[in-house]
Amino acid sequence: MSKIKIGLFGFGVVGQGIYQVVQKSKNAHAEIVKICVRDPEKPRKVEVDKSLFTTSADEILDNRDINLIVEVIDQADAAYSIVKRALLRGIPVVSGNKTMLAHHLPELIEIQKTHNVALLYDASSCGSIPVIRNLEEYYDNDLLLEVKGILNGSSNYILSRVFDHAESYDSALAQAQALGFAESDPSFDIEGYDSLFKLVIITVHALGTYVAPEKIFTYGISTIHDSDIRYAREKNVKIKLVAQVVKVSDEHFTMFVMPEFVTPSKYIYSVDDEYNGVVIRGECYDRQFMFGKGAGSLPTASSILSDIMARLNNYRYEYKKQNYMQKPDYTTDITLKVYVRYKETDVHGILNFTKVHEQYTSEDSNYVIGDIQLSELLAKRDRLRGKDVFLANIPIFFLNRDN
Numbered sequence: 001m002s003k004i005k006i007g008l009f010g011f012g013v014v015g016q017g018i019y020q021v022v023q024k025s026k027n028a029h030a031e032i033v034k035i036c037v038r039d040p041e042k043p044r045k046v047e048v049d050k051s052l053f054t055t056s057a058d059e060i061l062d063n064r065d066i067n068l069i070v071e072v073i074d075q076a077d078a079a080y081s082i083v084k085r086a087l088l089r090g091i092p093v094v095s096g097n098k099t100m101l102a103h104h105l106p107e108l109i110e111i112q113k114t115h116n117v118a119l120l121y122d123a124s125s126c127g128s129i130p131v132i133r134n135l136e137e138y139y140d141n142d143l144l145l146e147v148k149g150i151l152n153g154s155s156n157y158i159l160s161r162v163f164d165h166a167e168s169y170d171s172a173l174a175q176a177q178a179l180g181f182a183e184s185d186p187s188f189d190i191e192g193y194d195s196l197f198k199l200v201i202i203t204v205h206a207l208g209t210y211v212a213p214e215k216i217f218t219y220g221i222s223t224i225h226d227s228d229i230r231y232a233r234e235k236n237v238k239i240k241l242v243a244q245v246v247k248v249s250d251e252h253f254t255m256f257v258m259p260e261f262v263t264p265s266k267y268i269y270s271v272d273d274e275y276n277g278v279v280i281r282g283e284c285y286d287r288q289f290m291f292g293k294g295a296g297s298l299p300t301a302s303s304i305l306s307d308i309m310a311r312l313n314n315y316r317y318e319y320k321k322q323n324y325m326q327k328p329d330y331t332t333d334i335t336l337k338v339y340v341r342y343k344e345t346d347v348h349g350i351l352n353f354t355k356v357h358e359q360y361t362s363e364d365s366n367y368v369i370g371d372i373q374l375s376e377l378l379a380k381r382d383r384l385r386g387k388d389v390f391l392a393n394i395p396i397f398f399l400n401r402d403n
């Protein structure tokens with residue numbers, strides 16, 4: 001490709017960042033030809049020639065000059081329709097939309113193969129950190145055992161402000177929204193779904209296997225309470241929202257998203273604010289750690305620019321791990337040690353612990369620390385929703401391997 005002519009979908013936090021980095025980057029040999037938005041009259045932070053705007057997706061998809069679609073809108077269903085139509089027409093796409101990708105990757109991978117067309121999406125997972133391309137290329141072997149980390153900038157920002165700066169949860173969430181870190185519906189961030197969707201995408205590139213989001217246990221930070229923070233401080237740990245995919249044997253891997261008590265010796269202990277941190281563990285090399293801004297306009301745009309420039313060399317994912325021999329199967333048949341704090345909810349009536357290590361009751365709040373099957377947590381997930389319950393992983397299961 002000699003010059004990239006971009007049809008851009010979305011001109012919000014990320015779209016405007018992309019416009020800025022493309023203008024700045026002379027060696028990208030790229031030009032934004034048209035921008036599709038919902039409302040062309042909306043005031044924007046970045047000044048742009050208004051004649052670039054359209055509200056018609058077809059005006060971009062039918063424009064034969066455009067040889068790359070960049071999709072950064074906040075609507076997953078509309079994004080799916082745009083991306084699929086573009087790929088079916090043979091137009092390559094760069095996307096940052098993890099919600100859409102986590103739900104439609106198997107079909108979109110198939111279309112890429114049958115229509116010989118590329119879909120790149122490094123910005124969808126961990127903002128500026130190049131996780132996907134590294135998993136796809138550098139870690140293209142059997143040695144990978146685990147990818148674990150903080151994948152959501154907003155929840156990490158909130159936890160940092162609450163934990164280290166004694167700010168209120170609501171004020172920290174409002175700041176995460178004002179700074180452009182949070183999703184349009186911030187419950188995606190705080191309930192763990194954004195981390196979940198990124199984990200689904202990461203697992204496709206880490207192990208070559210797609211697991212649908214609804215099959216994965218996900219618990220967020222929205223029910224965190226002063227007593228949880230007090231407890232963590234007393235134990236000299238921090239609470240982080242952690243997503244992980246782990247090979248638990250040669251035959252099986254597991255994955256889940258939940259708050260975790262993180263000790264100071266762990267790499268992710270020092271990952272604060274909107275930063276993300278990803279620990280990659282493998283046979284022979286032990287651990288490697290990737291760290292960087294996980295959200296925000298320019299950090300995310302920098303990742304999109306990297307995918308745009310990769311298209312100059314016709315780069316595409318080959319999904320080689322999908323064809324690996326003896327791929328491990330997904331299991332939820334593992335035991336976790338968890339802390340469950342509650343007030344009124346009959347936690348013991350809902351959750352079957354295989355072993356209770358510690359129980360505490362007081363007027364203010366109660367907690368239990370016990371062993372529980374991941375499958376049990378997944379089965380009872382809906383019964384815990386909306387309850388006065390906070391749950392955190394105590395990473396004992398992987399203790400001798402955890403750093």
Ligand SMILES: NC(=O)C1=CN([C@@H]2O[C@H](COP(=O)(O)OP(=O)(O)OC[C@H]3O[C@@H](n4cnc5c(N)ncnc54)[C@H](OP(=O)(O)O)[C@@H]3O)[C@@H](O)[C@H]2O)C=CC1
Pocket residue numbers: 009010011012013014015036037038039040042072073074075078096097098099123124127180181182183184294295296297300
């Ligand atoms: N913010 C971040 O840090 C990151 C975001 N992402 C992902 O990037 C995407 C965009 O996020 P962000 O920029 O923050 O979101 P914003 O809400 O800031 O912007 C969304 C943009 O999408 C446009 N839009 C919505 N629906 C349509 C549609 N049907 N057709 C055309 N345009 C549409 C909106 O138009 P209008 O302006 O007219 O309303 C707006 O410009 C999301 O998928 C998000 O998950 C990924 C990594 C980081």
Ligand SMILES: N[C@@H](CC=O)C(=O)O
Pocket residue numbers: 124126127151152153154155181182183189194294295296
């Ligand atoms: N809302 C997301 C944005 C980037 O993916 C986050 O906070 O990480």
